[in-house]
Amino acid sequence: MSMENRITELQQEAEAAIAAASSTAALEDVRVRFLGRKAELPNLLRGVSELPVEQRGAVGKAANQARRALEAQLEERAGELAVAELTARLEQDRVDITLPADPLPAVGRLHLITQTWRQIEDIFIALGYRVAEGPEVESVYYNFDALNHEPTHPARAWTDTFYLADDVLLRTHTSPMQVRSMELQEPPIFIIVPGRVYRRDSDVTHTPQFHQVEGLAVDENITLADLKGTLQTFARAMFGDDREIRLRPHFFPFTEPSVEVDVSCFNCSAGLTATGERCGICKGTGWLEILGSGMVDPNVLGHVAGNGYDPERVQGFAFGMGIERIAMLKYGVTDLRLLYDNDVRFLEQFA
């Protein structure tokens, strides 16, 4: 048999083997058998130089072509087998994707009071206010006297207010910071004061400790209309762009005029829900009371007249709102005490 025939024979044999190889490992065996160091075809190539000159060209060329062809086929077959094997392996790796996922690192929540507190702060910061804080253990002077409370005002009673000494109490509102702040800063002043306050009250709608945000804006020409605009801006930022506010005249010792502020109910239209039922949030009135406010009483400014707060020259407004109340209204919490129970199943509800 001629060399060329043998080469052809080997090539055919190898091609059949390549086609028959059913795995990457079997294919590697084929490669070694036909193209490995000890295989016949490479040996033929290596022996070309020993052939007669007239045969060298033809045999060398045929052997080279056969080798290249086999190499190409091996590569192609290897690719096919790799794909098939990967496919098979992936099929093996199939899992029940409906099993529970790995938990991410647990997500912690800020308390609903903190979330509401920050929302209120951020709204007023955007309106140009500074956040001030003051002592919770406060003097009777800042809590009552400087705020124009009569010596017999019922809120001063030991039945209503926690005392630590005759002239020291737990502040009953964040308002003592009005005079404290004005003592430290000449007008204009624009501050809000969030913080804990205390009253001797405990039932479904009262806890002895709760949180308020005080607001105070004093300058030369701040008006009651400015109070309305400011609180309307707040109400819309807090409860939605469609909210309206309503001022109702009221009485507070440290503002004159005094107004209570209602925001239109976000849950209904004029007291009726979308399904035509009486709204449970505003009790069918269409309005929710959210805070008390008014123009700072001249007597209050009188306590800091020496620091630029001459009541004939400067004026301004103050307001105070309960953080719990805002939170309960906004998030539909029905029992105030849940906020202090700290049940994690409650805490984790508020993203």
Add this chain to the structure above:
Amino acid sequence: MRVPLEWLHEYCRPDMDAQTLAQRLALTGTEVERIEHHGVAALENFVVGHVLDRHKHPDADRLNVCMVDIGGSTPAQIVCGAPNVAAGQTVGVARPGAVMPDGTKLKRAKLRGVESQGMILSERELQISDEHNGIMVLAQDHVPGTPLHEVVQISTDVLVLEVTPNRPDCLGIYGVAREVAASTGAQLQPPPWEQDPGSFGPLDGLELTIEAEHELCPRFTARILDNVRIGESPLWMKARLMAAGQRPISNVVDVTNYVMLLTGQPMHAFDYQRVAGRRLNVRNARDGEHVRTLDEQDRKLDQQMLVIEDADGPTSIAGVMGGARSEVNDTTTTLISEAATWNGPNIQRTSLRLALRSEASGRYEKGLQPEQALWAQALATRLFMDVCGATVRPGTIDLGGAGPEAVTIRLRDSRIERLLGMAIPRERTRRHLQAIGFNVEDAADGLDVTVPDFRRADITREADLIEEVARLDGVDNLPATLPTSRNTERGLTARQQQFRRASDALAAQGLHEMIGWSFTSPDLGARLHLLDGGPLLTLANPMSSEHSQLRTRLLGSLLDVAQRNRARGVGRIALFESGRVYLHKQARNVSAENLPQEPHRIGAILAGPVRRATWREQAPQTADFFTAKGVLGALFSTLGIDWELGERMGRFLHPGRSAEVMVDGRQIGWVGEIHPAVAAEWDFEDTVAGFEIELSALPLPGVPTFTDVGSYPEVHEDLAVLLPERVTARELIEVLMRSGRPLLVGAEVFDVYRDPVRLGPDRKSVAVRLDYRANDRTLTDEEVVRQRQFIVNALAQELEATIRAGQ
């Protein structure tokens, strides 16, 4: 304050229903707490009847069968149980279909076999009084079939007002009527005290003196009425009193209550015969003095309280309650009609001290004006005459007289506009003020306004007048503007931002924020096994002993909430609080000049599995010292603050698994496992770990400056260091980092291995991962080998450490 609309309408009748009126009032400053209905729900089927015939029920001794003419063609047969029913009476009848005050609908019924076509009514059934011993008998002249409400008041809406403390003038129906008139524009009728049948001048038969200071008793007035016939009040008066919340008692007492409800001025009627010595004196009580009040209670007084005494001693506690001894009774024929003005704060004090509140004291403590006393005398005189058949003796005793001269205040147009942000035409201002009884004169730049006596206490300044104008003009009509601000505030301070980031950092670590009580229990220190809990601030009037002190640490709050959640089946506890504690060096000497410190702290508590168990990880690690340390590390890392651990501390902590937390060489808190015996106090049997640090003591981070880390790769290698047991990981890392300079940029322990047999006793093998890097070149193996040799030498010299073979 209860205002029956039927009564109000006698003085002002706006053309609107109760709801609309309530809204109107709310928007002009009078809060209506709620609207109630008094009496029958609907007027239909209540008619006047005439009892034609009455005979005994055949099968029931106590029942009568009556034939009653109720205006129809045939009389109605009605079974009636009242003993006083009799032929010839004119009565009130409810026909079948009538809706009673309690909402029940009357049906035709058979009573012991006899049909009853309705019911003959008692006063109680109509809510006119409590009387239920017999049926209500009407005057003879009413025609059968007449709707009952045309004869007697059986139905009215009642406004329940919340009167603000500055408006004692609204503690009477007429005062409310004035407000209603101003608020709605409806006509106000003249006051009911305008016609005074009494006279002034000396009064015979009574001597009256005031020993108390004028300030405590600014006015005391008295009249005498003779020929009084004690009896029941007329139906109209009873119906009004009941609707206003006052039970009818007898005509004399009812008149005093009626006058108080209408004028706001409390009154008292003494039985003249029982006033010993025919003289009354007002004086301070003696300490420990006793008086027996109308409610048959013995009251012990002190010398700041005022009494009214006769020749035999105290008969009344002034302004609060009359005494039993001179009480009007069935035999009274002559009475002293008393109306006085007392000092509000003093009455408030007495009422609080005696725990005795009455309709009278509730009004007096708001501060009534002396003029009101004579309103009451005038009205009472007329009613005693009309209702009790009395005659009035000439003369009035009047000690103290009217109040101070009325003041006139200038109200500048410009000031109104400047305060409200909206101009109000002067004419409108004038109209508003006149509507509420103010006298108004024109002035150059506004109005001169004279304040009526009944508003004297409340209105003293221009700002007060502006409030009146604003509320009646409708503050709700104001434009909504924003301040034209000169303000230069700049948002949250660095400290405030730091506090926020601290909470955010802990939430990011999976901890829920809780909010605890500032109050704590006196036994907290003992439960924490502290020898001395430090000075605690104690409330003088706590609501409960568990909440009688102010907390000095957050840990108690954290443990309380952790315990409650665990009791509810929460396995994984991961909570934090950011809040204040209250510290005072001399807690007993707290005063306005010496207020406590209120540092702001953040604390966390961790117990149970650090992650939820899953099908892939059935037993996650449980929280321990290193969990707490890790969370604390994340907190400091977020805040950009370097920190370290110091000595172990705190009797409430595990002695071998806790440490103080140091920042800038200062101790600012602790981290560790809670002592198992302390944890057990809160029912924890497993490990509880946590930390508490003083946020307000932390430095404010500066701005981090940029370091070029270059783009050259790091070389990592692991080193197993054989160390004496006493050497801590921190000491090892310190030596590594110092000796590894400049190429070593990081070193971290990743394994600790002990084996007394192979490593020897008191030795441990600590594996560290070393990171080498240069910012300007790729490191060569030779460089790293050279640097490592420095490190190995230093470990041997400083820590008696060797490198374990095989590494």
